[in-house]
Amino acid sequence: MPELPEVEGVARELQRRLSHRRIMQAQVARPRLVAPMTPEAFVGRLRGAAFVAVGRRGKHLLLHLDNAYTLVVHLRMAGRFLYLVPESALPKFVHAIFDLDNGRRLAFQDQRHFAIMRLARTDELLQLKELRDLAPEPLGPDFTPDYLQRALAATRRPIKEALLDQTLVAGLGNIYAAEALFAVGLHPLTPANVIAKAKVKHLWQVIRILLEAAIEAGSTIDVNPESIAGQYFGAAFAEALLVYDREGEPCARCETPIARIRQGQRSTYFCPQCQRLRGATGRQAPR
Ligand SMILES: [Zn+2]
Numbered sequence: 001m002p003e004l005p006e007v008e009g010v011a012r013e014l015q016r017r018l019s020h021r022r023i024m025q026a027q028v029a030r031p032r033l034v035a036p037m038t039p040e041a042f043v044g045r046l047r048g049a050a051f052v053a054v055g056r057r058g059k060h061l062l063l064h065l066d067n068a069y070t071l072v073v074h075l076r077m078a079g080r081f082l083y084l085v086p087e088s089a090l091p092k093f094v095h096a097i098f099d100l101d102n103g104r105r106l107a108f109q110d111q112r113h114f115a116i117m118r119l120a121r122t123d124e125l126l127q128l129k130e131l132r133d134l135a136p137e138p139l140g141p142d143f144t145p146d147y148l149q150r151a152l153a154a155t156r157r158p159i160k161e162a163l164l165d166q167t168l169v170a171g172l173g174n175i176y177a178a179e180a181l182f183a184v185g186l187h188p189l190t191p192a193n194v195i196a197k198a199k200v201k202h203l204w205q206v207i208r209i210l211l212e213a214a215i216e217a218g219s220t221i222d223v224n225p226e227s228i229a230g231q232y233f234g235a236a237f238a239e240a241l242l243v244y245d246r247e248g249e250p251c252a253r254c255e256t257p258i259a260r261i262r263q264g265q266r267s268t269y270f271c272p273q274c275q276r277l278r279g280a281t282g283r284q285a286p287r
Contacts (some may be wrong), residue, residue: 001076001174002059002079002171003059003171003172003173003174003175004056004138004172004173004211004214004215005211005215007075007171007219008215010061011055011061014061014063015054015055016101017042017083018106019053019054021101021102021104022049022050022051022101023046023047023049023051023098023099024048024099024100024101025043025098025099026096027039027096027097028043028095029094030095030096033096033108033110033115033116033256034119037118037119042119045069045119046098049067049140050065052064055075057134058134058135058171059075059167059170059171060072060073060074061074061132064122068123070120070121070122071117071118072086072118072119072120072125072128072130072131073116074115074116076114077112077213078110078111078112078114079114079115080109080110081107081109082094082106083104083105083106084105084106092109092111093110093111094107094109095115096108096117105143114161116130118178119140133166133167134166134170135151135167135168135169136212137171138169138170138207139211139212140173145204145205148169149201150265152195155192156191156192156193157191158188158192159187159191160177160178160181160189160268161191162192163180163181164264164266164285171211174266174268175241175244176207176210176211178243178269178270179195179241179243180203180207181243182270182271182274183210183242184196184202184244185274185275185276186199187276187278188261188270189263190277191275217240244269247269251274253274254274256271256274258270259271
């Protein structure tokens with residue numbers, strides 16, 4: 001599932017190709033993608049509009065148009081954009097198509113059917129349900145150690161779940177949350193509100209370093225929209241992941257086999273040796 005670095009990569013690729021491109025025609029093959037808008041209203045609003053810039057907020061792509069609207073896209077599990085040459089056949093699971101003024105077609109493909117597209121007035125963007133409650137951008141100035149301290153102090157939920165809560169920390173998903181917790185030696189079940197201040201500061205620092213490194217490395221998925229075969233988790237950064245999806249493999253630090261637990265319907269990977277469950281005192285919790 002694309003997380004902040006992957007979505008940032010997609011935004012940059014789209015920005016390079018779509019800036020000032022005009023949408024001549026559009027089609028929506030799966031009405032639920034654009035609900036509650038009807039496909040007719042959605043297409044009507046897009047036809048003739050040009051892309052001004054492509055940005056990102058949390059894991060949402062923001063495709064700003066010159067008609068005072070912004071197309072907000074959440075890729076969820078498997079949504080992706082393809083930038084097709086005119087003669088290219090449409091691949092499977094294409095749910096929306098945008099015919100551009102340079103003859104190219106921007107196709108939106110989603111094998112898992114979870115992605116969403118919302119068309120919102122650009123000046124009302126921040127009131128959009130999907131965006132208004134998001135935490136500060138983790139690479140922006142408002143995401144400070146103090147902010148993270150306050151956010152985590154307010155919840156007893158396990159730290160892994162707190163990190164996935166987009167209203168507390170925006171942009172992290174299963175991969176980078178697991179990697180961040182490994183980097184600071186926190187057990188994923190540690191209640192968020194008992195983590196010592198110094199540890200929270202370390203976590204804050206690690207989150208930023210991890211996200212920046214992943215963006216720099218081109219993130220964990222191939223986001224080149226020209227490549228129909230673009231493979232998930234194919235790029236170099238996936239090699240740099242130390243615990244995610246490595247159940248049973250030796251920990252890079254202590255060689256203890258990486259463990260996997262189920263947490264809120266998701267798999268959580270961690271090193272049982274490097275990430276011990278400790279109480280509020282900092283001592284190891286009794287077994
Ligand atoms: Zn270890």
